[in-house]
Amino acid sequence: MADADARPAKASGTYRIGGDLTVDRLGYGAMQITGPGVWGDPKDPGEAVRVLRRAVELGVTFIDTADSYGPFVSEQLIREALHPYADDLVIATKAGLTRSGPHDWRPVGRPEYLRQQCELSLRHLGLEQIPLYQLHRIDPKVPLADQLGELALLKQEGKIGHIGLSEVSVAEIEAAQAITPIVSVQNLYNVANRQSEEVLEYCERNDLAFIPWFPIATGELAKPGGPLDAIAREHGATPAQLALAWLLRRSPVMLPIPGTSSVAHLEENVAAAQVQLTDDEYAALTKAV
Numbered sequence: 143m144a145d146a147d148a149r150p151a152k153a154s155g156t157y158r159i160g161g162d163l164t165v166d167r168l169g170y171g172a173m174q175i176t177g178p179g180v181w182g183d184p185k186d187p188g189e190a191v192r193v194l195r196r197a198v199e200l201g202v203t204f205i206d207t208a209d210s211y212g213p214f215v216s217e218q219l220i221r222e223a224l225h226p227y228a229d230d231l232v233i234a235t236k237a238g239l240t241r242s243g244p245h246d247w248r249p250v251g252r253p254e255y256l257r258q259q260c261e262l263s264l265r266h267l268g269l270e271q272i273p274l275y276q277l278h279r280i281d282p283k284v285p286l287a288d289q290l291g292e293l294a295l296l297k298q299e300g301k302i303g304h305i306g307l308s309e310v311s312v313a314e315i316e317a318a319q320a321i322t323p324i325v326s327v328q329n330l331y332n333v334a335n336r337q338s339e340e341v342l343e344y345c346e347r348n349d350l351a352f353i354p355w356f357p358i359a360t361g362e363l364a365k366p367g368g369p370l371d372a373i374a375r376e377h378g379a380t381p382a383q384l385a386l387a388w389l390l391r392r393s394p395v396m397l398p399i400p401g402t403s404s405v406a407h408l409e410e411n412v413a414a415a416q417v418q419l420t421d422d423e424y425a426a427l428t429k430a431v
Contacts, residue, residue, distance in 0.1 A: 145412035149201030154390055154415035157397060159351045160304040160325035163232050163273055167390060168415045169204030170197040171355065171399035172216045172410070180211055184403060187219065194223035196405050198231065200263040200412045205398045206328070206353060207238035208278055209259045209266075210247065217266040225268045234274035234326075234353075235263050236308060238281065238289070240320025251281025253292035260296050276306035276328060282312060287321050294322040306351070311343045326351035326397075333370070333385045333427055345395050357389055357398040358411070369430040373423050379414070386414035386428050 154168035170393040173189035177183050182189045197205070205224075207216045217235060224231065239247045256277075263272060275296070277289060296302045306326035307318055318324050327345055331354035338354075345352040363370040364381035374381050382400075389398045400411040410420035419427070 150412050150415050151201030165232050167205035167397050168330045169399040170202045171401035172207040173211050174401040174403045176212045176215045181244035190219050191223040192405050193408050196210050203230045204232050206234045210239040210241050211261050213241050214266050221268045232273045236276040236278035238278035249279040249281040251284040251289040253288050256292045271303055273303045274306055275302035276308050278308050290321040328353040330356050332357050332359040333388045334359050351397050358385045358400050360385050363430055369426050379417050383414035384418050387417035387419050391419055391424050
């Protein structure tokens with residue numbers, strides 16, 4: 143029990159990405175360890191390093207980042223904090239969104255660009271192979287076969303282990319699968335916003351990891367007297383913890399990656415893995431939207 147208390151992420155259960163990357167299901171998303179607007183260095187780089195180290199201490203074995211977070215700031219902080227990496231730590235990164243300033247994101251999927259970014263991510267993370275490399279957005283100006291074909295080549299060369307997608311429809315996943323094997327999908331999804339329900343169900347049927355970004359948005363549900371607020375009081379938990387507990391309960395392929403730039407908030411998020419919703423509580427939250 144002591145280990146469970148010390149490493150609460152272990153309570154989230156495990157999932158094997160691509161059949162061979164075993165991770166604890168509650169991970170950490172490393173977008174918020176950059177500056178405002180996901181641009182530049184964080185205000186307190188020392189705290190960012192402490193957050194990353196503490197995540198691993200708490201049992202997190204899956205860290206998700208992207209070349210565009212900073213850009214490169216997040217990847218470089220991960221290397222500073224955690225390299226050489228523990229054998230059980232899986233780092234996923236992404237390419238395909240360029241940055242020209244705070245809050246500005248533009249898809250670029252030209253093969254030579256994706257290859258360059260992969261090489262830079264390998265260097266910034268200090269890896270010989272990126273375990274999971276995700277196309278951050280499909281670029282509508284470049285044929286999908288060209289974008290994924292380049293990632294397939296990088297995989298063949300041993301520079302990436304598995305390929306994932308982000309913000310896609312079922313039709314786009316199927317089109318991608320016809321080009322190269324896909325093992326994960328990262329879409330916006332949380333207890334208050336389930337527009338990707340169809341994609342999640344597809345991932346369940348096909349045993350693809352579903353990585354919900356923005357996982358702890360609670361919206362109206364957390365207002366005083368709302369369903370999250372009421373159940374949170376009964377559990378002595380926060381609405382954010384319940385939102386994560388709901389995601390973990392929702393599907394065995396779900397890998398929530400809550401992000402934060404504070405150690406205290408990280409500890410609160412990871413503790414969500416130990417919150418057990420009753421059937422009635424789960425049903426109440428599911429019906430609330």
